[in-house]
Amino acid sequence: MSLFVEFHLIQNFAPSNLNRDDTGAPKDALFGGHRRARVSSQCFKRAIRLNAAAAATIPAQNQGxxxxxxxxxxxxxxxxxxxxxxxxxxxxxxxxxxxxxxxxxxxxxxxxxxxxxxxxxxxxxxxxxxxxxxxxxxxxxxxxxxxxxxxxxxxxxxxxxxxxxxKAVDVAMFGRMLADMPGVNQDAACQVAHALSTHRVEREFDYFTAVDDKGDADETGAGMIGQIEFNSATFYRYAVIDAAKLVGNLHDDRELALIGIRAFVQAMARAIPTGKQNTFAAHNPPSFVGVVLRHASPFNLANAFERPIWPKADKEITTLSVEKLAKHDAQVSGFYGDGKDVWAYLDMTGAWPGDKGEVQPSLDALATWVETHVRAELGA
Structure with a gap:
């Protein structure tokens, strides 16, 4: 039986430029006819790999x-x-x-x-x-x-x-492709979507000046001027791991696959891209982290936000986003699911339905829940 371990996150970042394009502007995309903030999957995958390596949650000999x-x-x-x-x-x-x-x-x-x-x-x-x-x-x-x-x-x-x-876990997770050496290619066990804002965004500009500390009294004005583009957005982030594929990529080492999945739970929530952080310090953890075990097929729930969230005076955009995510999942899984989906989650908004999965007290507890349930499903 197929087992897909899905991750659904709602994460609000303060003003920042975490992932910029060739002009230095924050990456964006049109979605649902509206301009959205975007952080590329490649950017988040690198952040996840580096976070897991720094946390030493995967043995050094099994890193890439x-x-x-x-x-x-x-x-x-x-x-x-x-x-x-x-x-x-x-x-x-x-x-x-x-x-x-x-x-x-x-x-x-x-x-x-x-x-x-x-x-x-x-x-x-x-x-x-x-x-x-x-x-x-x-x-x-x-x-x-x-x-x-x-x-x-x-x-x-x-x-x-x-x-x-x-048996490198991150190679098994994210795969590799060498065009002239197809025999060493590795199909990824994990897919990571581009993070998209749940609402419309507009680019903003920070006009800055720098003063020459050693300037003479007659030297007026700035020693340097410039501008930086930035935005602030609440993102929907999605990733999915094919558990059986991960085990296969790791030469049928189920214990190592479970170590990798547990590490991914931690790193997915903790990893933040490093772009322009010395300027903006946007170290904002997710407001919602949901993990669901599916069997029929994986479901990216980005279409929950095809119509963008609009601010309300009495609710945060993160709260509105979590509410809409839960509603859309109920619709999609009702039409296309097999009725066997199992959820666990962290929720700082209080908006996720209490009867929809098991609430966890901490990220470590969520990682333990995922590891325990995937072990049972794999028969490890």
Missing amino acids: VRTKKLKQLLETRLTVLDRPEAGVQIEAALAGAGLKLKEDGKTEYLLFLGQGEIEAFAQLIHKHWDALAAAPAPDAKKSKKEAKASLPPEIVKEAKALLNGQ
Whole structure:
């Protein structure tokens, strides 16, 4: 049976510019015919990954890293293994896996690798040190296929087999795609939607000046002037984890999958993008965090806000948003659900119906609830 772990959040941010476009303006989108504030899924996914790493809720060996500096990481690890000056061996080993380094020592494109994959490469190089040292010097004119052909077949086979995720939770969650190496692609077990404001927004401008602390008496005016665009919005955030897919991506390690799901509950609620935070300090936690276990199919409830929320004198926009979210879920699940949805939630607004799931006293309690129920569903 399919099991989808869904996350529905209502989060109001003070004036901020958390995720900006190429002009420096806060990202936005048209939805329901009205301009909405937007924070991209990529932005929130990075914030979630970094939050989970900082909180150490996932074992270090099961974390991932996104980088072009694989050679540098391997050099550091090989120095610990008493294998200094490993440049030739590293390039040869990476060529065996189908990866090529540019003249600056970086990979051709950004890689999303598990720490276990990096460690496995270091061990491969350590094991085949002499054979890799004897490999022909890398040639920028050679194709990747030609570079592989110059290595012993057993090394090529081992190198290619290393890129299997090595149980990196964030790689298993968010997936990866390398166009020229489809064999190492990983379909994501987690999908994250772009966060959209539940109401209309207008961009605002902050005109600022900076004074020269060492200015002379005859030097009037500012030492610098400029402007920053910002907005303030109540966002609806949505994500869903396919629990069975996550277990499969982690090589059927159910316990690690449960650790990953618990960590995601915590990070989804705590993670806040870092854009312009030194200017705005918009550290505002969600007013509502709802988690629902579904079986029929996942339901993004953004259409609850197709008609934007309008302010009322006696209610906060967050409260109105939670009310509308609950009403829309009842309609959607009534039409398309299987009657087996199970909710748990944190609610600072008091607007979520008391008979719709189990209220939790804290984020940690919510994470425990999710872990317990998913464990029961998976039979772990």
